[in-house]
Amino acid sequence: MALRLVTHGLRKAFNRRIVFENIDTSVSEGETLLIAGRNGSGKSTLVKILCDVLSPSQGSVDITGAGPLNAFTRKALFGLVSPYLQLYDEFSAMENLQLAAALRGLHGDARIHEELLARVALDPKRADPVHGFSSGMKQRLKYALALAHHPRILILDEPMSNLDADGMTIVRGIMTEQRTRGILVVATNDLSDIDVHERKVDLNVRA
Amino acid sequence: MSVRETTTLRWIRASLAVFLKDWRSELRTRYAMSALVMFVVTTISIILFSLGGEGASPEVLAGMLWVVIFFAAMSGLSRTFVMEEERGTGMTLQLLTPPGAVFAGKLLFNLVLGAGLTLLTVVLYAFFINGFIVRTLSIFLLTIALGSVGLAAASTIIAAIIARANTKGTLYPVLSFPILLPLLMTVINATRLASDGAPLGEAAGEFQILISYIVVVITVSTLLFEYIWKD
């Protein structure tokens, strides 16, 4: 059975101010879901709910076709890149990758980590502490972190933020690749970030 | 990844990862440690000044030892959670690992930190405070060990709560004190017994209370942590 991510009547309110409600959408393997909306429309809130770091006020996010899930395997389905995801600054890029693997309960493979850093063009800096990184370099490292465990669902919130032309090319490659092997979710207000999408949630219409 | 690994192993690895991360981060920054050491040193010197060469009764000194330990714990044991909240790394941790592993790792970290701070306080206290005598060493050592475990256990869950509130610093002792009071009263009583030279058997009741306190607090904390941790 193909992997499918479905939301049922999602609603989120902070202090009774409704951010969004009645979000019913679904996305299957090989498809891209676009979450569009202006600043403050709740894109990031929806993204957080999708990858289970925020509880919805109502409704649910269901995953089908992934087999039985436990605390670890459910988290392993998701890879997230987003501006509010913070890295551990005092550690180096390699240490961050190693730490993420260990936190997922896995043995980190240093060779794979080096390959990933090479892919996002960070390998010369792999032993430097992250607090010396520019925001663009941090964004690249976030891609390495999100891809390290081969997630079947890759969620990108503002995928191009802080990236230069080379960075954007790398990200486009990552997005194309993800579409062939799983689900891609992109939240952005810049529609030039993304070439094709099969599904769309437009938070502007609802707001 | 080729080897099929049991979930238990993943839990252990993830919990240790949380612990080691905090530990290495602490070794690099020395936030909590320097605050703790300075707190213990200043408090003990204030006690020395206020005693002014005159002794106090062993009962009073036994109580005072735990006053120092309690407030030192309040200055350092919230660090592990407050740090994640301040730097915004809490969500990263949530994304990567289950709440249970976070709690286990942080609890382990506070157990080590708590044991260290208790040990430091006891050594300095015994060295500098005249008139503090321990006649039954076995009672004293058991009390110190169980006391520091209980202190770390209760402090960890309260730290998780206050990390999510706005006034983190001031709230910590306020929320912790009523929870820690049963523990403090028991360890103070047991320390007095140790000073008085009571036989080990006489403190059996105290140890029973301490052990059940530790079991109850850790069990309840484990059950409730997920609610605090997830937004």
Add this chain to the structure above:
Amino acid sequence: MTLRILLGVLLTLVIVAALGLPMVQHPQHWYEFPSIPGLEEKARIIFFHVPTAWLSVMAFITSMIYGIRYLRRKDPMDDLTSASAAGLGLLFCVLATVTGAIWAKFNWGSYWNWDPRETSIFVLLLIYGAYFSLRAAVEVEEKRATLSSVYSIIAAVTVPFFVFIMPRIMTGLHPGAKGDPDGAGPVIEFKMSLNMRVVFFSSLIAFTLLFLWMLSLRVRTARLEYHHQPKG
């Protein structure tokens, strides 16, 4: 409505009986209380002080139960009930402390003696204080509700330890404490005459009803406030 009338009648009867019935050396009639040497008229506090303390404990437990319910169902109304019960608990906790302290000054010679029950109510006051400080320090409603529920549960599981700790540490002045010739223990064997018992237990019932009535009032006003507050 029926609750209010029933409560009014019962509470009036209790107050009249508790304060009005005469105390004599050797009671002859059903309406006379036996006078306890050394206590005399001061014994009447038991009809109000104990139910007040009982109410503050009951409010504490209610608050915890609704806290648990909130964590399971995430219904904001459960949190309102939990907080309302805690508010009442705090009020009656203060009343019990103050009435007890004043009475202690006249009977035991000082306002505060750190006797086990005084210590327990002091701990309860601290918990209530901490609970409301926590609530004041969290702005997001859902988070405030979750955190305060968790805190009240943790507090509730550590409080019973005092039952075991107190008797080991100190002798008490209240009945039922260590050193009481009638036997120590958490359950007090009341040395009360039958008519005193009737008034005492009626008062307990009346205070329980009072709690339920006040709680329902508070919850209703809290709900109105909740729905009328500007969103955001």
